[in-house]
Amino acid sequence: MYAVVGCNECGNLWLLSDPDGQESATCSRCGKRHRVAKLKRFYTDEDRAAARQARAALLANKRDESESFAEVAHVADLERQLEDAGVDDREYLEESGLDVAEIESAGENASVGAGQSSARSREEIVRDAVDCVEEPTESEIVAYATDRGVPEDAARTMLERLVRSGDASESGGRYRLL
Numbered sequence: 001m002y003a004v005v006g007c008n009e010c011g012n013l014w015l016l017s018d019p020d021g022q023e024s025a026t027c028s029r030c031g032k033r034h035r036v037a038k039l040k041r042f043y044t045d046e047d048r049a050a051a052r053q054a055r056a057a058l059l060a061n062k063r064d065e066s067e068s069f070a071e072v073a074h075v076a077d078l079e080r081q082l083e084d085a086g087v088d089d090r091e092y093l094e095e096s097g098l099d100v101a102e103i104e105s106a107g108e109n110a111s112v113g114a115g116q117s118s119a120r121s122r123e124e125i126v127r128d129a130v131d132c133v134e135e136p137t138e139s140e141i142v143a144y145a146t147d148r149g150v151p152e153d154a155a156r157t158m159l160e161r162l163v164r165s166g167d168a169s170e171s172g173g174r175y176r177l178l
Contacts, residue, residue: 002051004043004058007032013042013058015051049076122150126158127177130168136175 003019006012012029016022022036043054053074060069093100120128122145129144130136138159145155159175162168168177 002045002048003039003041004051004055005034005036005039005041007034008040011062013055013062015048015055017048019044049074120148122154123158123162125150126155126162127167129155130159130162130175130177137173138175141175 001018001020003016004013005016005019005025007014007027007030009032010027010030012027014028016025016036016039019025019036019039019041024033025036025039026033042058043051045051045054057066057069060066087095090100093103125145125148126141129141133140133144138156141159142152142155145158146152150158159168162177163170163175166178168175
């Protein structure tokens with residue numbers, strides 16, 4: 001079962017799946033928490049697509065666009081139109097006179113620093129430094145992190161943040177993870 005419900009705080013309309021099986025729901029726009037039993041149900045249906053269509057019609061009506069919405073057979077048609085509208089990134093860059101291959105290469109080079117995969121965050125690299133370096137002093141940790149693409153000031157900030165949050169400790173100039 002799907003229900004189109006509305007927030008009494010900001011007027012947002014959203015789909016709620018299995019409304020009878022939930023005690024509360026949070027508005028996706030303003031974050032207000034609602035008791036599901038008290039939410040106004042504008043439309044209910046077993047079919048998700050029908051509930052989406054009803055929500056779209058309610059939104060169009062709310063914005064005085066009912067006539068425009070009536071010209072579209074289904075909300076899925078609007079999604080297809082959106083996919084076909086505009087230009088893609090490659091076309092935009094080419095029309096701007098930029099070399100797409102060069103941009104892609106620069107992006108790949110920027111995401112891989114000193115042999116490290118871009119999947120590692122700055123904080124993870126600083127944590128690795130605390131664990132891996134032989135003498136985990138601030139200068140050694142910062143050197144390790146900068147060799148792996150973390151800016152020096154960011155490495156120092158991350159190290160301070162780890163200590164302040166209690167994830168690391170510093171004693172006698174040496175750091176360790178807790």
